[in-house]
Amino acid sequence: MTDATSSGASPTTKHATSLLAADDRTRRRNAAEARFRGYGVAAIVVAIMALVGLVSSILYNGSSAFFQTFITLEVYLDPAKLDKKGTGDPEEIRKVTTFGYAPLIVASFEKLAEEDGIAVDGLTAKKAAALISKEGAADLRRYVRADVNRVGQTVEFKFLASGRIDGYYKGRVTMESAEIDNNISPEQLQLADQLKEAGLLKTSWNWGFLTMADASENRPEAAGLGVAILGSFYMMIIVLCLTLPIGVAASIYLEEFAPKNRFTDLVEVNISNLAAVPSIVFGILGLSIFINFAGLPQSAPIVGGLVLTLMTLPTIIIATRASLKAVPPSIRDAALGVGASRMQAVFHHVLPLAMPGILTGTIIGLAQALGETAPLMLIGMVAFVREYPSAPPEGFFEPAAALPVQVYNWTQRADPAFVERASGAIIVLLVFLLIMNAVAIILRRRFERRW
Amino acid sequence: MFDTQTHKDNAVESKATKIECRDCQVYYGDTHAIKDVNVDIEDKTVTAFIGPSGCGKSTFLRCLNRMNDTIDIARVMGSFKLDGEEIYDKRVDPVQLRAKVGMVFQKPNPFPKSIYDNVAYGPRIHGLARNKADLDEIVEKSLRRGAIWDEVKDRLDAPGTGLSGGQQQRLCIARAVATEPEVLLMDEPCSALDPIATAQVEELIDELRQRYSVVIVTHSMQQAARVSQKTAFFHLGNLVEFGETGQIFTNPEDPRTESYITGRIG
Amino acid sequence: MNAGLVLLVVVALAAIGFVIGRSRAISTAGGDARGLHSLPGYYGQTVFLFTAVPALLVMIGWLLFQPLYIDGQISDMISDTDIAEGSSRSLVMSDVRRVASGLNTALEKGIVSETQIASMTTDNTDVRAMLGSAGIALASAVEQNILTVAKEYRQIKGTLGLLMAGVVILIAAAGFLVSVKRIHPDYRARNVSERAIKALLIVASLVAILTTVGIIFSLVFETVRFFGLYPAKDFFFSLTWNPQFSGGSDLGIFPLLWGTLYVSFVALLFAVPIGLMVAIYLSEYASNRVRSIVKPMVEVLAGIPTIVYGLFALITVGPLLRDYFAQPLGLGTSSSSVLTAGLVMGIMLIPFVSSLSDDVINAVPQSMRDGSYGLGATQSETVKQVILPAALPGVVGAILLAASRAIGETMIVVMGAGAAAKLSLNPFEAMTTITVKIVSQLTGDTEFESPETLVAFALGLSLFVITLGLNVLALYIVRKYREQYE
Known part of the structure; x- marks a missing residue:
């Protein structure tokens, strides 16, 4: 206990004499404190920005998947194509392959060009039919097979537009990109615009995304979950x-x-x-x-x-x-x-x-x-x-x-x-x-x- | 029934006021924990705060170096002046204040570092040493003032947590002393210690009075009587009585003080 | 008779047993349930358990070992001449299984009858066309030997199936009879059924051990086969990874390990400071209001599946880094890179690091903070010089756990890091990791018995050992740390 007093030089007063004024060192320490707090806030901001970036990137890229471009056409279910033997036998009609339905779609584009003048110079009806998804013919076939009595009627059918046309209205495809794209041409895009003006082409909610099965590589528009x-x-x-x-x-x-x-x-x-x-x-x-x-x-x-x-x-x-x-x-x-x-x-x-x-x-x-x-x-x-x-x-x-x-x-x-x-x-x-x-x-x- | 003789040499010699507290109020959320307390704490004096559990003595002690700032729901009002300067003034940095008003806690709380680093922590953060030799000197001096130098001088690199309870508490006192405080607050420093360690710490407190103004909160009235010159009795957030220790213990003015003292001592 | 039907029969029998057991107990006590040792329901329970449990256990065991037994029998029937050049016994075996299941499908669809199958040879039937019409496509025409073996396979399987059904139902019936017979008022049905239930509980907790055993068994078994085909020395020490379809591959783990560690390092470099600062801010500075908003938001990051992070890396972060950093700086042209995968993985790890560190920091006692504040330290000084050193072991444990997560992470690196095995320091270059190669070697078209496929198991074992080591170490450190403050 004697140590305590013997070693005692008088206390060196290094503290600021007044509490009311912060000394240099305290100011520096407080600056360090503020910096450290800043790092903490920055870390939280980074973490939250990451979350926001993640979610908004997904929403930005993905929300359009729930909407799809559809083209509504009048299709004449031509017995000459679907029932070549003319027997009206449902079995025979069911046997017609998807390829057999493609000409029907081409025919409705021909009719569209003749009757409504919706056509672009230099674009054949066959090329025009490429506006429709490759799944379109299959959808039509399914529709006919469900009730073969529909053969011979003219029906209004809502087709999926092809992936490129859909992309055109979602900003993925432009006139410039179409120039160098084998799958789409600017003329086809012009035709799509005409269809849109005529009210035949619409972008609407797509339940198919949630209900359809997956689709192959070149028909993204038909792929579902x-x-x-x-x-x-x-x-x-x-x-x-x-x-x-x-x-x-x-x-x-x-x-x-x-x-x-x-x-x-x-x-x-x-x-x-x-x-x-x-x-x-x-x-x-x-x-x-x-x-x-x-x-x-x-x-x-x-x-x-x-x-x-x-x-x-x-x-x-x-x-x-x-x-x-x-x-x-x-x-x-x-x-x-x-x-x-x-x-x-x-x-x-x-x-x-x-x-x-x-x-x-x-x-x-x-x-x-x-x-x-x-x-x-x-x-x-x-x-x-x-x-x-x-x-x-x-x-x-x-x-x-x-x-x-x-x-x-x-x-x-x-x-x-x-x-x-x-x-x-x-x-x-x-x-x-x-x-x-x-x-x-x-x-x-x-x-x-x-x- | 009280041996007031031990206090005779301490008695009644008026000293400068170190901390002056006026109309102090503390709220914990909706609870009014401290009500209208006025106290003058003198320099180079041991002041004891006594009273039953939950009477607010520790809360009041923590106001003196703004430790209540670290509790979100606590609100402090009134005037606390250290050497005439208002410590709750907006311009006052609690960090600077706490270097002047050190604190020792109920449970010994050495940092999980070496004994040396424990003591050197305060001087380092406040920049009190110019170089290593300076720091060594401060550490040694503080450990001596903490009356623990002889026990630890050979193992300054050992972890502070490895010491016994009494040693840990003296280490904590040495740690508090190392920043050269002017006031030392002690919150029941002996409640976690055995009688022998308690005696050592009490002896140390008496030594510390030479240099510092010491405020000690204690449960034990014998301890208050043994180490303090001034005693304040708190009850339900009120300061009931404040005066010379001898006076309070032998001739209390307030009946509540008397019943507390007699009830406990029986 | 298929397994599902047997299961149904056994369960039905057991359910009947419950009802009978219950009513029999009451009747033996003369219609007064108070005369019984246990509640009547417990008598029913004993019958139920004795009927169902042993029978089902036998069934599970049977189903597990039947394929092994059949394979052994069939394998002997395939002579070495049946195994074509470049093929293997197991490939022929899978052909046999395919033909056999094709025959069953054809039978179900009514394309062939049982007698037709019995007399079927490759001469009188185009088996491939017949199976094709049943919806089973075969790569090549079926040879006579394969057909014979396949027919034999069907037969053995059919016989064993019947045998199993018989045995299982017999055991169920025996259990039923024995347990019903034992019922009388003094029978301690509750104790018996509780002991049985306790045994079931123990079996359930064994599933965890069985899983581990299964993991180790499958990894080690195939790894040993791999080292039979490819020298272990080359696997561990070769510096090239270059699998070939035609054999003669270099399958050194080193470039993959490098990629793995590099990506994990970048991820930790990003996640540890941010996660730690988030934890510190939330536990030391933030008000309750801020805490209650920010903490759940950060934890949302932890609930997002890794495939989402992978997509984020692929479509956003990768192109961003390529267009604004790698190409202008001339460091690379690939959108998948170590940095892409590392950064995105870092985001994924932030909540992991921060919530573990938060726990650890909160475990530091308040008295440490008081001690430091009482000496006049600022909050940041307290954090840096008292809290972090005190929490260090726990934080290190958290970082090790995060590292083990990073090393085992798959989807982010599959979609963000690339597929080229390279030893490079450039973070903008695409590199590949152990997990990426496990996926690509096991989802590719190479045949199973080749070293190119089996190497995935050796990679898996290495991955398992590394992550397990890190976890055990981390858990040990964290546990030691907790003991210190408890």
């Missing part, structure tokens, strides 16, 4: 039906019954590590175990569902355990106190109380699974699938696409119209995620209980 949405929906059903019972059962065991020993430690470490395994590794697992070993079919929702189940399981187990843990021990004690077994205490009291939390966690896990892409690519979901899978359970084993993988597929195609499609598909995906997360938030708000 129907099969992908259905495939993703099937997988979500499988994931929900498997993760919820397995995840809840595993969590109940680990949280309520498991003794503290090496085995449960192993399980715990396992779960926390599985949660961080790269998703692509799960794809490899699916490929070699479910497809190569167990012989399940490629690109089927069942395989995708199983892989996504294994991926989401750790997330759901972690969420479920958290909500089981949040139920206070007094509830368990009360149940045990009136003579319930531990199993009864858990199933009658703890589990119902933890249910909102479990459901919230499950929905968030499902949302994660819905957006997962990489593992699905490895199990063959990149394949081009045009057929809608049938109803479950058979449909689970038939090839299907998945929403995020469809996005990837479209980005790999050359036609820039597919960029619009891919962005549009992302909007659909994000809307689904938004709905799921909103439901989770509402569930939490509505049922959350603080003990």
